[in-house]
Structure formats: structure tokens, C-alpha cells
Amino acid sequence: MTMLGDRQQLSYIAAQAADARVNVELETEGMTLNIGPQHPATHGTLRIVARLDGEQVVWAEPVAGYMHRGYEKLTEVRTFPQVTALINRIDWLGSFANEVPFILAAEKLMGVEAPPRAQHIRTILFELSRIANVSLFLGDLGVQLGAVTPVFFAFRDREYVLNLIEAATGGRFHPNFDRIGGLKDDLPAGFIDETRTVMVKLRRFCDEIESLLFGNEIFQSRTRGVGVIPRDVALSYGLSGANLRASGVEWDLRRDQDLPMAWNKADWKVWTHPDGDSFARCWVRLQEVRESTKIVDQLLDTIPAGPVMTKVPKIIKVPEGEAWVSTENPLGEMGYYVVSKGDLGPFRVKIRSASFNNISIVPWVLRGVYVPDIITILASLYFILGDIDR
Amino acid sequence: MFPLSSTETTAEVRDDVRAAALAEVTGALGDAVRDSLLKPGDDIWVRVDATAWRTTVETLKSLGYGYFCFLSAIDWMPSPYGKGEDDPTEPAVERDMTIRQGYAGGESRFQVFARFVKPCETVGVTIKTDVPESMSVPSISAVFAGANWHERETHEMFGISFDGHPDLRNMYLPTDFEGHPLRKDFPLLARMVKPWPGIVDVEPLPGEDSNGEDDAS
Numbered sequence: 001m002t003m004l005g006d007r008q009q010l011s012y013i014a015a016q017a018a019d020a021r022v023n024v025e026l027e028t029e030g031m032t033l034n035i036g037p038q039h040p041a042t043h044g045t046l047r048i049v050a051r052l053d054g055e056q057v058v059w060a061e062p063v064a065g066y067m068h069r070g071y072e073k074l075t076e077v078r079t080f081p082q083v084t085a086l087i088n089r090i091d092w093l094g095s096f097a098n099e100v101p102f103i104l105a106a107e108k109l110m111g112v113e114a115p116p117r118a119q120h121i122r123t124i125l126f127e128l129s130r131i132a133n134v135s136l137f138l139g140d141l142g143v144q145l146g147a148v149t150p151v152f153f154a155f156r157d158r159e160y161v162l163n164l165i166e167a168a169t170g171g172r173f174h175p176n177f178d179r180i181g182g183l184k185d186d187l188p189a190g191f192i193d194e195t196r197t198v199m200v201k202l203r204r205f206c207d208e209i210e211s212l213l214f215g216n217e218i219f220q221s222r223t224r225g226v227g228v229i230p231r232d233v234a235l236s237y238g239l240s241g242a243n244l245r246a247s248g249v250e251w252d253l254r255r256d257q258d259l260p261m262a263w264n265k266a267d268w269k270v271w272t273h274p275d276g277d278s279f280a281r282c283w284v285r286l287q288e289v290r291e292s293t294k295i296v297d298q299l300l301d302t303i304p305a306g307p308v309m310t311k312v313p314k315i316i317k318v319p320e321g322e323a324w325v326s327t328e329n330p331l332g333e334m335g336y337y338v339v340s341k342g343d344l345g346p347f348r349v350k351i352r353s354a355s356f357n358n359i360s361i362v363p364w365v366l367r368g369v370y371v372p373d374i375i376t377i378l379a380s381l382y383f384i385l386g387d388i389d390r
Numbered sequence: 391m392f393p394l395s396s397t398e399t400t401a402e403v404r405d406d407v408r409a410a411a412l413a414e415v416t417g418a419l420g421d422a423v424r425d426s427l428l429k430p431g432d433d434i435w436v437r438v439d440a441t442a443w444r445t446t447v448e449t450l451k452s453l454g455y456g457y458f459c460f461l462s463a464i465d466w467m468p469s470p471y472g473k474g475e476d477d478p479t480e481p482a483v484e485r486d487m488t489i490r491q492g493y494a495g496g497e498s499r500f501q502v503f504a505r506f507v508k509p510c511e512t513v514g515v516t517i518k519t520d521v522p523e524s525m526s527v528p529s530i531s532a533v534f535a536g537a538n539w540h541e542r543e544t545h546e547m548f549g550i551s552f553d554g555h556p557d558l559r560n561m562y563l564p565t566d567f568e569g570h571p572l573r574k575d576f577p578l579l580a581r582m583v584k585p586w587p588g589i590v591d592v593e594p595l596p597g598e599d600s601n602g603e604d605d606a607s
Contacts, residue, residue: 356539
């Protein structure tokens with residue numbers, strides 16, 4: 001047996017020393033993880049800065065504002081009918097639903113009400129945009145967890161709904177169809193039959209997603225008990241929509257608010273979940289798509305005859321006053337506080353968008369979770385960047 | 391009990407739910423209330439003293455208004471730039487610059503307003519307060535955690551600061567941005583660098599002289 005050479009001895013000592021150094025360094029070291037603004041899991045340009053201790057988040061802070069377009073300022077130099085073209089772009093997946101509360105607020109100030117047929121068609125289009133919006137969420141949910149198939153189903157079936165919206169309004173993404181006093185146009189021929197077929201397809205899509213995702217063991221273990229938001233915290237952060245109902249608050253503005261819309265003419269259920277975790281939020285949304293298809297089906301049967309536009313002046317001047325109207329949009333409560341000074345355009349519009357409040361809870365809910373759960377919690381809170389930044 | 395001076399309760403439209411809610415709120419707030427307004431079937435507005443802003447919110451929370459809807463501000467000064475549709479070659483337009491506040495009155499140019507709702511009952515109240523000369527209002531982010539971001543947004547957009555807010559960083563604008571974009575005297579630059587292309591449309595349309603009241607039939 002040969003003796004170790006000098007070189008070998010030295011390298012042995014160096015290795016020992018390196019090991020010792022590593023052991024020291026491993027003991028404490030925090031790390032800052034930057035997610036975004038261009039991370040695919042953030043649905044746009046939201047940036048999350050998370051301070052980690054090992055695999056656990058110590059604190060996290062969302063950084064919004066990469067897409068701020070200043071709509072509140074822009075509305076001040078527009079006339080009332082022009083504003084709908086802007087607010088279409090707030091939640092771009094459910095555009096028609098953005099227009100409705102603003103138009104209702106303007107109508108409230110003017111003291112006009114849309115004819116029953118227009119109210120009915122508004123409600124149908126509102127629910128169609130909810131289905132288009134939330135069905136994409138259901139497909140996207142799989143992608144966030146590494147399952148690619150559901151998103152193809154979602155894009156396939158959302159296309160049918162977008163075709164319907166296009167047939168009725170002329171625009172797939174930005175309908176700009178709602179008018180003060182009614183709607184731009186009546187429904188096209190064949191719309192009712194076509195919608196009925198599509199609603200059947202959408203219910204089948206919900207069943208597919210339920211068996212593909214919600215029954216999946218990996219999905220359940222990644223979402224159950226993760227990101228729990230208790231009722232009181234949800235309320236004090238102003239969470240709304242499915243995020244609030246998943247925390248056990250049975251509150252739906254479609255049912256509990258008296259608006260000139262047709263939701264109360266259909267028989268449907270408000271779903272809640274007691275758990276408040278990521279699974280609950282996703283599950284409540286799945287049920288809401290099903291309920292929406294039911295609402296649309298029932299309203300199609302009972303569309304009243306008559307005009308879709310009431311008599312309004314050619315040049316719309318809104319009387320002086322203040323009005324607040326909010327509706328249950330796909331993402332949650334969306335409302336407009338409209339201040340008019342009797343001019344052609346609004347004096348001030350405060351846009352209360354759902355995602356802004358829904359995302360403000362992120363620093364609270366991400367504290368103490370593990371890194372992979374950041375993505376599932378963000379996905380289950382469900383936000384649209386245009387809805388945060390406005 | 392505070393006299394409900396400007397409360398309109400007309401004979402034909404009554405709103406017992408909101409009337410009761412308003413009486414409850416003004417009763418609990420006492421001297422802090424400056425003015426209030428009830429529109430039957432619509433909404434409740436209560437204006438309170440700025441020093442009592444935080445206690446007002448705490449009182450509302452204890453009365454069951456547990457859902458934080460939004461917080462923002464209004465600049466009541468009319469814009470010196472109008473709608474940004476002036477022709478730059480014409481002499482400057484004379485504008486009525488008197489400040490008129492909206493519902494529930496007011497004394498200052500800026501007002502902070504917020505809305506709280508009783509969850510499940512959908513009875514809401516919009517509270518307002520005049521912003522004093524110091525441009526500072528007590529923060530409510532310790533009472534309603536959701537107000538944190540809304541106060542940050544209001545701070546950068548209006549330059550109103552909130553006493554006791556943990557971190558009034560800008561949300562949207564760069565840190566070195568100067569000015570407060572939602573103030574009425576902040577010009578909308580897009581309308582300043584290039585004349586508004588719709589100027590021709592401002593010419594009176596045929597039949598507009600009857601102040602636009604002719605019906606589209």
C-alpha cells in the first residue's frame with residue numbers, strides 16, 4: 001500500500017474544510033423569491049415578492065401596477081355612453097358583466113329603467129360572461145397544478161359561449177352592448193335554440209372537470225386545508241364572490257339585492273362551503289357555473305316580448321347626484337360609485353373591482369405556507385390583472 | 391339624538407329598513423355626525439367629523455357593518471381643463487370654479503368616503519368626511535385590514551395621507567412620480583400634448599338647442 005502523496009493529503013484537508021463551511025452556511029439563511037411580473041402562473045403582470053425561510057414563506061407582498069391604465073381619470077373626460085368602452089377592459093374575461101353596474105348606476109341617476117325584455121337579455125348575457133370567465137378558471141386550475149388536459153376542455157367549451165356572445169353583441173371579448181335605457185340590439189334569430197344546446201355542453205364540461213380534477217387525489221391533497229381564510233378575515237379584507245362564499249358566508253348580490261335585473265325570475269341556489277380553503281373556492285366556482293347554466297336555461301323560456309330600448313334623449317345628460325350600484329360579477333362584487341354634476345360625462349367614477357380586494361389578502365394568506373402552495377392559493381383566489389390595476 | 395335635518399322621506403316612497411339603519415347609525419355616532427341623507431330604496435350617506443373617522447368605522451363594525459367595500463376620495467373642485475376638449479388656438483374658456491359638494495354636504499375641497507355593508511342583509515352605508523387643511527385623515531387599516539391598499543391608492547392619487555397607516559408606498563406610480571393624478575388640477579397629458587380630435591363633434595348638432603331633450607324614437 002502506497003502512502004498518500006502530499007497533493008492527496010492537501011486535497012483531503014481542503015474537502016474537510018469545505019464540508020465544515022457548508023455545514024455552517026446551511027444553518028441560517030433567508031432567501032427572497034421573486035415571482036413575476038412575467039411568471040405564467042400569475043395570469044398577467046402581477047409580481048409577488050416572497051421572503052422564504054427554507055421552504056416556508058415568512059412574508060409575501062404582491063406588487064401590482066404594471067398594467068395601471070388610469071380609468072378613473074379617463075372617465076372624467078368621456079361622456080356617459082363612451083365610458084362602457086373603457087370599463088369593458090377591466091375584467092376582460094367577463095366584459096359584459098363590467099358594463100352592467102355602471103349602466104345601472106347611470107340609469108338610477110337618470111330615473112329610467114330598461115324594459116323587461118332588455119333586463120332579461122342583460123341577465124342572460126351577464127350569466128354567459130360568467131360562464132366564459134369561470135370555465136377558463138376551471139381549466140387553468142389544472143395547469144397550475146401540472147395537469148394539462150383540463151385547459152383544453154375549457155378552451156374548447158368556452159369557445160361555444162364566446163360564439164354566443166359574438167352572435168348577440170358582435171364582439172367576442174369586448175361586447176360594448178349595454179346602453180343607458182336598454183340594449184343596443186335585440187337577440188339574433190336562432191340564439192335561443194343555440195344557447196340551449198351550448199348550456200347542455202357546458203353542464204357536461206362541468207361534469208368532466210369534476211371527475212378529472214375535483215375527484216383527483218393529487219388535486220385534493222394540494223388544495224384541501226391549504227390557504228384557509230376564516231369568515232371574519234374574509235369580510236374585513238372585503239373579499240367577495242366565490243372567495244367569500246367558500247368561507248361560509250351565504251351572500252350573493254344577485255339574490256340579496258333588489259336590482260332591475262331578472263335573476264329573481266329564475267330558481268337557483270347560492271352555494272357555500274364551510275372550509276374556506278383552496279379546494280372550497282374552486283368547488284364553489286364549479287357549482288356556480290352549473291347554476292349559471294340553469295339560470296340561462298330558465299330565462300330563455302321566459303323572455304318577455306317588447307322593445308329592448310326605452311325612450312332616452314339623443315344626447316344623454318345625467319342629472320346631478322351620486323349613485324352606487326354593485327353586482328355579483330364573475331370575480332366578486334364589482335361596483336361603481338358615480339358622481340354626476342349634470343354634465344354629459346361623469347364628474348368622478350370610483351371603480352370598486354373585486355380582484356383588488358381579493359388580492360389584498362395575499363400577504364395574510366401566504367404567511368407560513370410552502371412555496372408550491374403559493375401558486376395554488378393564487379390560482380384559487382382567482383384574479384384578473386385588469387381588475388386589480390384598472 | 392341628532393336631528394335628521396336633510397332626511398327626505400316622501401310619503402309615496404318609504405324605506406323602513408334604511409330609515410331604521412340610519413337612525414341606528416346616527417344615534418350611535420352622536421356628535422360626530424355633521425350631516426346625513428337617506429334616499430329611500432337607494433342608499434344612506436353620513437358625513438362625520440375627520441377626527442372621529444376611525445371611531446366612526448369602529449362603531450359601524452360593532453353595529454354589524456362587517457364587510458369593507460371600498461375607500462376612496464373625491465376632489466370637488468371643477469377641473470380647470472374641463473373635459474380636455476378645448477381648442478388650443480381659441481382664448482381660454484371661463485369656467486365656474488365654485489366648489490359644490492355632493493350628498494350630505496361638505497366644507498372642504500377633498501372628501502374621503504368609504505362604504506360598509508352588513509353582510510347577507512345588503513344594507514350599506516356610505517360615510518364621508520371632510521379632509522382638513524393638514525391633508526391627513528386617521529387610518530382605518532387597523533379596523534378593516536382591507537382598507538390598507540385602498541388608503542395607499544388614495545394617498546398616491548389624491549395626496550391625502552392616513553395617520554397610523556403602516557406603509558403608504560405607491561401602488562401604481564413610480565416612487566419618484568410628482569403630482570397626484572386624480573386631483574382635478576392634474577392635467578390629463580394625453581389631452582394636453584395633442585388637441586382632442588373630437589373637437590369638431592362639439593359643434594351643436596341640429597335640434598340640440600332645445601338642450602338635448604328631444605327623444606330618440
